[in-house]
Amino acid sequence: MAPMLPKLFFLHFEGTSFVAEREDGTIAGFLIGFLSQTDDSEAYVHFVGIAPELRGSGLGRQLYERFFVAAKERGRLVVRCVTSPANTASVAFHEALGFVVDRVATDYDGPGEDRVLFVKHLP
Ligand SMILES: CC(C)(COP(=O)(O)OP(=O)(O)OC[C@H]1O[C@@H](n2cnc3c(N)ncnc32)[C@H](O)[C@@H]1OP(=O)(O)O)[C@@H](O)C(=O)NCCC(=O)NCCS
Incomplete structure (x- = not known):
């Protein structure tokens, strides 16, 4: 998954x-x-x-909770994310966090690259 994470993502999204x-x-x-x-x-x-050795310990949820607070502080009450339908762990994880499927889009990221589009409305 490294190609999804060029350095810019670690530089320009602080906060x-x-x-x-x-x-x-x-x-x-x-x-x-x-x-x-x-x-x-x-x-x-x-x-x-x-x-990998820390998965299932609640850390992913903790990071998301921090993000929800940061988003709300900045007036953002809708959170979106996208994952692959083949990534069943990610789908289950996001559903456990209260995300709901907005839609499943065929070829969303190019031919053969279907995606599950998740949305969560912050309380
Ligand atoms: C998906 C991922 C981020 C989850 O992180 P994590 O720290 O293991 O998740 P947590 O321990 O915080 O789990 C939070 C909730 O999700 C659920 N969950 C997490 N992984 C799950 C899995 N594989 N199957 C079913 N449920 C799962 C947990 O049961 C938990 O539910 P609960 O809080 O109601 O008990 C982690 O597995 C990962 O890094 N995967 C590889 C990278 C990836 O696919 N990222 C997502 C695409 S952007």
């Missing part, structure tokens, strides 16, 4: 992106999110990733 570190300073997980420039009521999560 709405978060890194969780282990005590030794290595990366445990991260979430890259940003405010929509198109719709000023919305925020978007580009990627969330947790180190």
Whole structure:
């Protein structure tokens, strides 16, 4: 998944992106999110990733909770994200966090690249 994460995502989205570190300073997980420039009521999560040995420990949820607070502080009450239907772990994770499927789009990211479009309305 590294091609989804060129350096720019770690430089230009401070305030709405978060890194969780282990005590030794290595990366445990991260979430890259940003405010929509198109719709000023919305925020978007580009990627969330947790180190394989730490998955299932609640860290992904914690990173998302931080993002929801950051989005709300900036007046964004709608959060969107997109994942592959084949990534069943990601689909289950987002549903556990209260996201609902807005639609499933065929060829959304190009031929053969179907995507599940998730939305969550923050309380
Ligand atoms: C998807 C991912 C980010 C989840 O992170 P995580 O830290 O393991 O998730 P959490 O432990 O915080 O789980 C939060 C909730 O999601 C659910 N969940 C997480 N992974 C799940 C899985 N594989 N199957 C079913 N449910 C799952 C948990 O049961 C939990 O529910 P609960 O809080 O109601 O008990 C992690 O598996 C990952 O890094 N995957 C690879 C990268 C990826 O696919 N990212 C998403 C695409 S952008």
